[in-house]
Amino acid sequence: MPVPARPTLSQASRFLAQASMGADKAQLQQVVALGFAGWIDDQMAQPASSNRWDHLIAGGFDAIAFKTNQAGFDAAAWSKLLASPDTLRQRMVLALSEIFVAAIDGMSAGHWQQFAASAYLDILDEHAFGNYRALLQAITLSPAMGGFLTYRGNAKANLTSGALPDENYARELMQLFTIGLVELDRDGTPQLNAGRAIETYDQNDITGLARVFTGWDFDYAGASAAVGGVTPDYVRRPMTQVASRYESGAKSFLDTTIPAGTSATQSLTLALDALFTHANVAPFFCRQLIQRLVTSNPSPAYVRRIAMVFEDDGFGVRGNLAAVVRALLLDVEARDDTVGAGTSFGKLREPILRFTAWARAFSATSPGGTWPVGDTSDPARALGQSPLRAPSVFNFFQPGYVPTNTAIADASLVAPEFQIANESSVIGYLNFMQRAVAGRLGDITPDYSALHAIADDAQALFDEINLVLAANQLEPASAAAIVGALQTMPTGTEARRLARIHAALMLVLASPEFIVQK
Structure with missing residues (x-):
């Protein structure tokens, strides 16, 4: 069944259940008037509305008395989910926050957690229709993620004490954010060797990748922590390098070797590029995004079609999230009412x-x-x-x-x-x-x-x-x-x-x- 050029009100409501945070009768009528594709275009053209950080500032939560608590965060988060007019963007923000998970309670205690969490959601907001690679970079350098997955302040190996770099982010970056645990075909089904799934990485890959995530810490903009920490700006800035903590030696993982002497910034670029171009990323990410927006059990063919858009948006660009979400919502499997009525759909x-x-x-x-x-x-x-x-x-x-x-x-x-x-x-x-x-x-x-x-x-x-x-x-x-x-x-x-x-x-x-x- 082709996608209808002019949907009914019922079809518009079903579409908005997948593509928005909820809709009133007028918004259903807008979908009927614009069509599914036209509505998506209209949503993607909307400028970003006021952000969560500004909501906290307006509420006076940047007073030093709030540095060690979470006051104001829930209201800032809910205000966008419940009322922001860019409803498709907010649906993407919610979906991305459940894929690239960072929870406020695990962010650096005593360091403006409400602002760190709001800044993290604002990153997802900014990149929701951008490129997956840029999103990956922004998330990795986010103080919120650095605190949550414990690599903020991560140090190179200490030969005297035997301490090694924290491996938490390296592990979860591969397992949950990029390539998953097993090799996948483009349609998201596991590749098999003698009937067994093939692991994507091992402990050596985790150890090698963890060396990339050393030396990153809060950016106090040249001030001391005592001076720079009296306002929350440092939990919004991307983390910066502390050279004495950075592991400058060679780093090997996933058939990639970053030579010794490579700078911290270049090492990060090379590592994220290697993950971004891995064949698993498209099916692994796209299947999860389909699950968050449309259906828990997408067919392999559906996953394959959306993964192909991730790999190439038609203009030679890999990781174009706007193209991915557009294709995902307009796909025949999402829009066909007959498919939608099936017992395994939804x-x-x-x-x-x-x-x-x-x-x-x-x-x-x-x-x-x-x-x-x-x-x-x-x-x-x-x-x-x-x-x-x-x-x-x-x-x-x-x-x-x-x-x-x-x-x-x-x-x-x-x-x-x-x-x-x-x-x-x-x-x-x-x-x-x-x-x-x-x-x-x-x-x-x-x-x-x-x-x-x-x-x-x-x-x-x-x-x-x-x-x-x-x-x-x-x-x-x-x-x-x-x-x-x-x-x-x-x-x-x-x-x-x-x-x-x-x-x-x-x-x-x-x-x-x-x-x-x-």
């Missing part, structure tokens, strides 16, 4: 995206500008997930996770987001959304005016919510049950209409057809 909608879908569908605002959502990582009381608060470098969930003793496992499929789905998190999500829907989440204020106008008509109310939140995908039996329940609720006053609106929203937000993105 993904569990992660809790952050369930919340932002509601907030953006009803234009939620924070009149005080404080966006007091807070840390939502507690599964019993909130979402079990929160921006840059993953428990480890392996994110909240892993791309290969298989829920045991399920039909998913029996079908040899993966379901990453199910790793954080349990009895506690299900109840926590519903309780959190009940507070949000009822306007009891600080000053987060949704606009239900369009729903008020139709609240006396249970069918019309349900139809509107089903469209914007679930792309009209609720099964007839579910729809009939919800409409029937709403019809039992009295109307006639504003309070009664609001109660019906709240009930309708919660019933859809709790439905499997909403929670599973198809």
